[in-house]
Amino acid sequence: MQNLAETCERTAATTKKLEKVAIVAEYFKSTAPAEAAVSAVFLSGRPFPVWEETTLQVGGALLWRLVQELSGRTDQELTAAYRRLGDLGAVAAELPDRVGTGDLARPSVLAVQAAFRKIAAARGPAVKGAGVRDLLSQATPLEAKYIIKIMTGDLRIGLKESLVEEAIAKAYGTTLPEVQRANMLLGDIGETLRLAADGKLGQAKMRLFHPLGFMLASPAASAEQALSYFDNALVEDKYDGIRAQAHVSGDEVRIFSRTRDEITESFPELPDALAGLPQDAILDGEVVAWSYLATESGESGRALPFSALQQRLGRKKVSDQLMRQVPVAYLVFDVLYAGGELLIDRPLSERAKILDGLLTGRSSERRARTPGLRQGKLVFEPEEPSLSAQVIRSPVSQASSPEELDQLFEAAQARGNEGLMIKDPESVYTPGRRGKSWLKLKRELATLDVVVTAVEYGHGKRIGVLSDYTFAVWDGERLVNIGKAYSGLTDSEISEMTKWFLEHVVDDQGFRLMVEPKIVLEVAFNNMMRSDRHESGYALRFPRIVRLRPDKLPDEADALERVEEIYLKQ
Ligand code: AMP
Numbered sequence: 001m002q003n004l005a006e007t008c009e010r011t012a013a014t015t016k017k018l019e020k021v022a023i024v025a026e027y028f029k030s031t032a033p034a035e036a037a038v039s040a041v042f043l044s045g046r047p048f049p050v051w052e053e054t055t056l057q058v059g060g061a062l063l064w065r066l067v068q069e070l071s072g073r074t075d076q077e078l079t080a081a082y083r084r085l086g087d088l089g090a091v092a093a094e095l096p097d098r099v100g101t102g103d104l105a106r107p108s109v110l111a112v113q114a115a116f117r118k119i120a121a122a123r124g125p126a127v128k129g130a131g132v133r134d135l136l137s138q139a140t141p142l143e144a145k146y147i148i149k150i151m152t153g154d155l156r157i158g159l160k161e162s163l164v165e166e167a168i169a170k171a172y173g174t175t176l177p178e179v180q181r182a183n184m185l186l187g188d189i190g191e192t193l194r195l196a197a198d199g200k201l202g203q204a205k206m207r208l209f210h211p212l213g214f215m216l217a218s219p220a221a222s223a224e225q226a227l228s229y230f231d232n233a234l235v236e237d238k239y240d241g242i243r244a245q246a247h248v249s250g251d252e253v254r255i256f257s258r259t260r261d262e263i264t265e266s267f268p269e270l271p272d273a274l275a276g277l278p279q280d281a282i283l284d285g286e287v288v289a290w291s292y293l294a295t296e297s298g299e300s301g302r303a304l305p306f307s308a309l310q311q312r313l314g315r316k317k318v319s320d321q322l323m324r325q326v327p328v329a330y331l332v333f334d335v336l337y338a339g340g341e342l343l344i345d346r347p348l349s350e351r352a353k354i355l356d357g358l359l360t361g362r363s364s365e366r367r368a369r370t371p372g373l374r375q376g377k378l379v380f381e382p383e384e385p386s387l388s389a390q391v392i393r394s395p396v397s398q399a400s401s402p403e404e405l406d407q408l409f410e411a412a413q414a415r416g417n418e419g420l421m422i423k424d425p426e427s428v429y430t431p432g433r434r435g436k437s438w439l440k441l442k443r444e445l446a447t448l449d450v451v452v453t454a455v456e457y458g459h460g461k462r463i464g465v466l467s468d469y470t471f472a473v474w475d476g477e478r479l480v481n482i483g484k485a486y487s488g489l490t491d492s493e494i495s496e497m498t499k500w501f502l503e504h505v506v507d508d509q510g511f512r513l514m515v516e517p518k519i520v521l522e523v524a525f526n527n528m529m530r531s532d533r534h535e536s537g538y539a540l541r542f543p544r545i546v547r548l549r550p551d552k553l554p555d556e557a558d559a560l561e562r563v564e565e566i567y568l569k570q
Contacts (some may be wrong), residue, residue: 001107001139003027004039012157020159021425024167033197036189038113040168042150044161044189047116050260051187051210054120056151058128063088063148064184066132071095072334079510086463087156089149093141107138112147156460164189172196180298184431185342187260206342207281209247211256213432215275215284215334219420220439228434230424232400235408236439237417238307239331239394240527241288246270246330250279255287266315266374269323269389270330278361279339283332284429285394295415301390303331306541307529307567332359333394333421336429344429348437351429352396353401359393386392407443409414410516420441442526446566447546449557451479452519454512455501458486458494466498471521473536474559479517480536482563483525488545497548520549520557528567538563 007027011020024043028036041049048054067088068078081091107115112135119131136144149155165183169176174196182204183192187333195201204400206212220226227233243258245269253271255264256437264271267287267370274283289308292301327390335355336344343351399405399422409420419442427437468486472479474523497519507514524546531539 001109001143004042004109005142008146008155008157011159014181015158017163021163021166021170025170028167028171033110033194038109040164040193041190042549043159043164045153047150049190055087056120058119058132058151061066062125062129063151066136067092068127070136083457085173086459088152089145092148092497093145095141095144096477106140107135136320161189168193168196168515174201187211206337209254211245211260212282212336214243214245214258215429215431215438216434217412217438217440218434218436220422220441223402223441226405226422226439226441227402229439230296232398232425234423234425236333236394236421237399237415238419238421238442239286239303240418241286244285244287244330246274246283247278248274251275266312266318267328268318272558273389274361275389277358279358281335282337284334284336285330285332287328287330289326290534292327303417305469306527307380307417310529327389329392331392334429344431347426347428348423349425356393391515413443429508447522447524448473449520449522449549449552451517451557452515452521453479453481453517453553454514456512466495466501467494471523473563474557481534482536482538483534483540483543483547485523493548520554522546522549536560536563538561538567549561
């Protein structure tokens with residue numbers, strides 16, 4: 001593990017991508033493939049390959065306690081070191097070197113992964129903690145630094161998985177696209193390295209039930225701008241739910257989120273609705289909260305805003321009652337694999353036709369699960385609608401002028417959707433990449449003027465500056481917190497604000513400094529939801545600071561009434 005840790009240090013020491021890639025490639029070449037393979041996973045900032053879906057389940061608080069225990073430091077000393085260094089791994093590097101004498105066997109990379117597996121399998125914080133303690137006490141301070149960084153999923157050495165792919169290509173003399181493709185299909189950068197080392201990248205095969213990366217969209221500022229990338233567009237509503245990739249083989253169905261976690265259990269009504277496709281398939285779409293009531297404009301139902309779906313998220317067990325309260329639908333807009341063939345290299349226009357065929361080809365018995373009709377006969381006691389979800393092909397229109405796009409945009413908003421997705425009919429599906437083949441055109445929600453009530457030190461290059469701000473709105477005479485934001489200000493603004501905040505602390509809570517409520521910020525967000533996370537009873541989705549508002553007094557910040565107004569409008 002020492003070699004790998006030293007490689008990480010050298011990688012962190014340069015800002016040049018090419019140098020980083022060369023350092024990692026050199027390490028791969030000088031390391032046996034089995035060990036290099038596990039290192040590739042670690043270098044991507046993960047304890048386990050993506051497809052495995054294994055997680056350590058070791059929380060930050062537990063790690064904090066262990067580092068404190070091993071270092072013999074007080075909480076205050078550790079807090080000070082953490083503030084200075086910005087992450088717990090770096091703090092651990094300052095632990096006393098208990099293994100310097102060399103009488104203990106130091107862990108190899110393979111041994112570290114074996115220890116990670118044991119920790120992942122262990123139940124309860126006590127047993128997990130013992131596993132982590134064992135591992136750390138065999139490690140040198142430098143090894144401990146990177147073991148902790150891998151456990152927390154953030155190496156902070158400026159290395160992304162894409163650079164590890166480059167290093168693999170360089171180390172084993174293959175091309176980057178070959179490596180990328182194998183990694184995309186396998187979801188395992190370690191296995192990809194092993195194949196590259198053997199000259200067998202071509203053997204990488206798609207595995208059903210192992211999630212692929214999701215194709216991402218770029219924002220478009222206007223209809224004109226959207227059409228500057230391609231002049232004929234396939235256009236769909238942008239639904240506000242959660243992205244979901246469904247893998248279907250006969251009656252077996254598994255659904256994965258954008259973070260490639262399995263979420264089938266959160267939507268027990270979906271597998272049934274998806275089972276029985278005429279071919280094995282991987283579908284891409286959005287799970288949304290759905291109103292099954294016919295609309296005034298004659299549609300048989302419509303998507304509800306994200307806030308409605310929220311109650312359904314992150315649950316392992318979903319009661320029938322909740323399924324009835326918040327019914328969902330799966331809006332499908334793409335197909336990545338069908339009938340044994342990977343379709344991602346086909347143009348969207350072709351994939352769209354294949355998708356239409358797949359969804360209309362569902363076995364009649366399955367389709368008849370929609371209430372009312374079963375096997376061609378009217379059923380008087382239909383299944384309860386909300387207990388069987390709908391799989392709906394996302395409707396597609398064509399547009400080739402900004403005027404047409406604007407009309408579609410208004411219609412989408414009138415249906416309560418977020419805006420439009422504008423797609424190039426010629427485009428291939430690029431897993432995990434954000435390009436200009438998919439564009440999103442969204443309505444800007446109103447911004448809020450808020451008052452900063454508490455601040456925290458940042459991470460990474462924001463070590464030592466107060467860059468994380470908790471902010472509030474007025475509830476009568478009282479300020480109630482509504483969110484927290486990290487990004488948006490320039491470095492010089494942050495350093496100026498840091499100075500000001502340090503001079504206006506009202507309560508030092510260690511991690512958090514409560515400050516005088518004087519600074520007004522304008523914040524933007526994608527969405528607003530009800531939540532008891534903050535005192536206001538609301539939370540913002542993806543909040544970001546638009547600008548400082550030194551022109552406003554704290555009294556002029558927004559009040560809860562305005563928040564409610566925005567919430568109701570969305
Ligand atoms: P954003 O999350 O704002 O970056 O927007 C991209 C997301 O919009 C995707 O990841 C999907 O979850 C979602 N989305 C909603 N409707 C569609 C659609 N018709 N096509 C593609 N993505 C969609």
